[in-house]
Amino acid sequence: xxxxxxxxxxxxxxxxxxxxxxxxxxxxxxxxxxxxxxxxxxxxxxxxxxxxxxxxxxxxxxxxxxxxxxxxxxxxxxxxxxxxxxxxxxxxxxxxxxxxxxxxxxxxxxxxxxxxxxxxxxxxxxxxxxxxxxxxxxxxxxxxxxxxxxxxxxxxxxxxxxxxxxxxxxxxxxxxxxxxxxxxxxxxxxxxxxxxxxxxxxxxxxxxxxxxxxxxxxxxxxxxxxxxxxxxxxxxxxxxxxxxxxxxxxxxxxxxxxxxxxxxxxxxxxxxxxxxxxxxxxxxxxxxxxxxxxxxxxxxxxxxxxxxxxxxxxxx
Numbered sequence: 001x002x003x004x005x006x007x008x009x010x011x012x013x014x015x016x017x018x019x020x021x022x023x024x025x026x027x028x029x030x031x032x033x034x035x036x037x038x039x040x041x042x043x044x045x046x047x048x049x050x051x052x053x054x055x056x057x058x059x060x061x062x063x064x065x066x067x068x069x070x071x072x073x074x075x076x077x078x079x080x081x082x083x084x085x086x087x088x089x090x091x092x093x094x095x096x097x098x099x100x101x102x103x104x105x106x107x108x109x110x111x112x113x114x115x116x117x118x119x120x121x122x123x124x125x126x127x128x129x130x131x132x133x134x135x136x137x138x139x140x141x142x143x144x145x146x147x148x149x150x151x152x153x154x155x156x157x158x159x160x161x162x163x164x165x166x167x168x169x170x171x172x173x174x175x176x177x178x179x180x181x182x183x184x185x186x187x188x189x190x191x192x193x194x195x196x197x198x199x200x201x202x203x204x205x206x207x208x209x210x211x212x213x214x215x216x217x218x219x220x221x222x223x224x225x226x227x228x229x230x231x232x233x234x235x236x237x238x239x240x241x242x243x244x245x246x247x248x249x250x251x252x253x254x255x256x257x258x259x260x261x262x263x264x265x266x267x268x269x270x271x272x273x274x275x276x277x278x279x280x281x282x283x284x285x286x287x288x289x290x291x292x293x294x295x296x297x298x299x300x301x302x303x304x305x306x307x308x309x310x311x312x313x314x315x316x
Contacts, residue, residue, distance in 0.1 A: 054139035062132040069124035073117055080113035134266060134276050148206070148314040151197070155179045167193035169296060180212070180307040181294075188218055188301035194225055195308065196293035201258040206314035207292060208255040212307040213270075215249065219299035222306055224256065226263055227285045230295050234267060234277060238299065245275050256283075258290050 084106055091102035152162055158174045158181070165172070171184035172193040183193045201207065211222055213235065221236025221243055233243040235252060246252075250270025256263050262285035268274050277283075296306045 055136050058132055058135035058139065061135065062128060065128040065131065066125065069121055069128060072124065073121035076117035076120065077114055080110055080117060083113065084110040130276060133264065133282075134274065148208075148312045151207075151311040151313045153179060153310055154181045154308070162198055164196040164198060165194075166196070167191070169193040169298075172296075175307070178307065180309045182307050183296040184305040185220070185298045185303050188298075188303050190299050190302070192295060192297045194230065194293045194295045196225060196291065200289040200291055202289055203258055203260045206255060206257045207311065208253065208314070209294070209311040210309045211252045211254060212309070213249050213252060214305040214307065216302070216304040218301035218303060220302040220304035221297050222252075223295040223297055224283070225291070225293035225295055226283050227287060227290055229285065230293065232277075232283050234265060244277050245269065256292065260288055261286050263290065
């Protein structure tokens with residue numbers, strides 16, 4: 001009987017020790033989780049602060065550029081008026097109808113001069129707004145670039161769980177030899193191809209990809225499909241004019257940042273210039289989630305070859 005009491009005491013002691021050890025482990029785990037949450041919160045706050053500072057710098061640059069546009073207009077308008085005064089004085093040497101016609105010509109020249117100054121000011125302000133949006137978009141992209149992952153590099157056959165493929169271009173599909181998603185229309189016709197991503201995008205998420213614009217004639221362009229609307233032209237040629245940011249052949253790099261108002265584009269041209277679609281890169285489609293697709297489009301007499309590669313998705 002005494003032996004049984006001893007064994008019971010030992011069992012209770014062992015159980016108490018195990019419960020104590022478990023409590024210590026849980027406490028340490030909670031402390032670690034709390035520390036991790038604090039670290040994550042600190043990282044997030046630091047990222048947000050950096051983003052705010054970056055955007056504030058963009059806004060400062062924007063104000064300075066706006067001030068420069070206004071100053072250049074003021075100086076140009078003053079030159080127009082100073083020249084007008086000089087020309088009016090020269091009319092004083094004339095008489096009668098000649099003098100009257102001279103003054104009319106001077107007034108007309110002044111109107112043309114001031115209109116040119118006004119047009120230049122408008123163009124300067126538009127370019128300033130574009131630069132501001134590109135700058136702020138760059139802040140956002142640099143802020144979440146660390147969480148980017150390759151979605152598809154087209155090194156193998158098309159993954160149907162990632163993409164929904166549609167359209168009627170003569171050639172479309174993965175070229176495993178080149179490691180690209182190949183699209184081409186060889187005979188002039190009204191055709192298109194869309195490669196739509198299976199997942200949706202939330203505000204502050206980003207997609208980026210490369211497009212090799214190999215060739216084209218007639219109506220041809222690269223557009224994107226945002227929430228079922230696929231008429232957002234990023235580059236190409238349509239109805240006898242350039243559309244989007246360029247019609248130069250070569251390799252383009254496209255970044256799209258989603259928001260609750262739609263999306264913004266940032267495009268690197270074949271010559272390395274970074275720009276966005278006019279006037280400010282905004283693709284309007286208010287929603288909390290978005291669908292997105294890559295589109296190669298031709299119209300009427302259009303032929304084209306465009307190849308897509310290196311699709312990456314960045315999460316906020």
